[in-house]
Amino acid sequence: MSRWVRRAYWQGSQVRDVNRSTHLMHILHSLDIIENSQTYMELAVPHDQYPRVRFAQTPTPLELMPNISKLLGGPNLYVKRDDLTGLAFGGNKVRQLEYYFGDMMKKGADTVITTGATQSNHARVTAAMACKLGLKCEVQHESRVPDRDDAYYKSGNVLLLKLMGVRLHQFPVGEDEHGADAALEVIADRVRSEGGKPYVIHLAPTHPPLGALGYVDMIGELLDQAREQDVQIDAIVTPSGSASTHGGILVGLRSRESDIPVYGICIRRSADAQEERVLDRSQAAAGLIQQRDLIVKDDVNVDDGYLGPGYGLPDEKLMEALQLAAAQEALIVDPVYSGKALAGLIGLVRQGLFRKDQNVVFVHTGGTPALFAYTGIF
Numbered sequence: 499m500s501r502w503v504r505r506a507y508w509q510g511s512q513v514r515d516v517n518r519s520t521h522l523m524h525i526l527h528s529l530d531i532i533e534n535s536q537t538y539m540e541l542a543v544p545h546d547q548y549p550r551v552r553f554a555q556t557p558t559p560l561e562l563m564p565n566i567s568k569l570l571g572g573p574n575l576y577v578k579r580d581d582l583t584g585l586a587f588g589g590n591k592v593r594q595l596e597y598y599f600g601d602m603m604k605k606g607a608d609t610v611i612t613t614g615a616t617q618s619n620h621a622r623v624t625a626a627m628a629c630k631l632g633l634k635c636e637v638q639h640e641s642r643v644p645d646r647d648d649a650y651y652k653s654g655n656v657l658l659l660k661l662m663g664v665r666l667h668q669f670p671v672g673e674d675e676h677g678a679d680a681a682l683e684v685i686a687d688r689v690r691s692e693g694g695k696p697y698v699i700h701l702a703p704t705h706p707p708l709g710a711l712g713y714v715d716m717i718g719e720l721l722d723q724a725r726e727q728d729v730q731i732d733a734i735v736t737p738s739g740s741a742s743t744h745g746g747i748l749v750g751l752r753s754r755e756s757d758i759p760v761y762g763i764c765i766r767r768s769a770d771a772q773e774e775r776v777l778d779r780s781q782a783a784a785g786l787i788q789q790r791d792l793i794v795k796d797d798v799n800v801d802d803g804y805l806g807p808g809y810g811l812p813d814e815k816l817m818e819a820l821q822l823a824a825a826q827e828a829l830i831v832d833p834v835y836s837g838k839a840l841a842g843l844i845g846l847v848r849q850g851l852f853r854k855d856q857n858v859v860f861v862h863t864g865g866t867p868a869l870f871a872y873t874g875i876f
C-alpha cells in the first residue's frame with residue numbers, strides 16, 4: 499500500500515496503528531477514500547490530536563437559490579449542500595462521525611453502538627461507516643415521535659439500517675438523553691461479555707462534542723468557497739438539534755476571526771433550552787481546540803418559531819418549505835431538520851431580518867431519506 503493511500507485514508511498520527519492492522523490494510527486496498535486538499539483549513543482542527551476517518555465528499559457545493567431568492571424579494575439566498583456529503587445519502591452526520599470513527603479506530607474497537615430517534619440520520623451514517631470499515635453496529639431506537647404510521651417504522655432510515663445489517667434495540671422513552679445513554683452501556687456490557695470491543699457514541703451533552711469538529715472544518719471550506727465566488731456572507735442559517743452543527747459553525751467562524759451571525763432554527767427544544775445547549779456545546783467544542791472562551795452568549799441566536807407541534811411533527815410552515823424548495827429549486831429537504839430550518843430561513847426573510855442586498859447561507863444538513871417515512875403527510 500502506498501504512503502499516499504494511507505494518508506488519503508487516515509489523517510493524523512495514527513497511521514502507524516493502521517499499519518499494524520491487517521484487517522484495516524485490506525479495507526484500505528478496497529476503498530478509494532480521497533483526502534481533499536484544503537486551503538483555509540490551516541486554521542482548522544489539529545488532526546494529530548483528533549484523528550478522523552475521511553468519508554465526506556468535500557467540498558460540498560455552495561449554490562445560489564435564484565428562484566426562492568426572487569420569489570421572496572431578496573436577500574440572495576445560498577445553500578451549502580451538505581446533503582451531498584456522499585456516504586449512504588450523506589448529510590451533516592458524515593462530517594461529524596468522521597471524528598468519532600477516528601477516535602474509535604485509535605481505540606481499536608470492533609463494534610459501534612449508538613442511539614437516536616426511529617428515523618435517526620445519525621444512526622444511518624454510523625451504520626454506513628461501520629459497514630465500510632467492516633465493523634459491527636448496534637442501534638437503539640428511542641420512541642421520540644408519537645402517533646406515526648407504518649411508513650415511519652419501516653421506511654426511510656429504518657429500511658436503510660436493515661439493509662446495512664444493523665442489530666436494532668428499542669428504548670421506550672423519547673426525551674431522556676441520560677437514560678438512553680445508560681441503556682447503551684448495557685448493550686456495551688453484553689458486547690464485551692461476548693468478547694467484542696464496543697465503542698459507544700453517546701448523545702447526551704455530558705460527553706465531548708467531537709462531531710462539532712466536523713463543522714469547524716466545514717466553515718474553513720465555506721469561507722474558501724465564498725472567497726472564490728466573490729460572495730460576502732452576511733448570515734448563516736442552520737438547524738439546531740444536539741447543537742454539534744450549530745456549535746461547530748460558531749467555533750469555525752470565531753476561531754477564524756469571522757463575526758458572521760449564525761441563526762439556529764430549533765428542531766427539538768424550546769428557544770430557552772436550546773440557547774443554553776448551544777452555548778454549552780459550542781464552548782465545549784471550543785475547549786477541544788484550546789479556545790474555551792471563544793464563544794459568548796451573544797453569539798447564540800436561536801428561534802423556536804418553526805418547531806411546530808414538536809420534534810419530528812409537521813406543521814404548515816414545514817409543508818410550505820418542503821414544497822417551495824422542491825418546486826422552485828429542485829432542492830429536497832427533510833421533514834424533521836432541514837425542512838424546518840428552511841421554514842425558519844423563509845420566516846426570517848419575511849420578518850425583514852436581512853437587507854435585500856445581503857447574502858445568506860442556508861446549511862442543508864440532509865436527512866432526505868426520512869422523507870419516505872413521512873409519505874402520510876402529503
Ligand SMILES: Cc1ncc(COP(=O)(O)O)c(C=O)c1O
Pocket residue numbers: 589590591618619620737738739740741742743744832835836863864865866
Ligand atoms: C439531517 C439533520 N440535520 C440537522 C441535524 C441537527 O444537527 P445537530 O444534531 O448537530 O444539531 C440532524 C441531527 O440529527 C440531522 O439528522
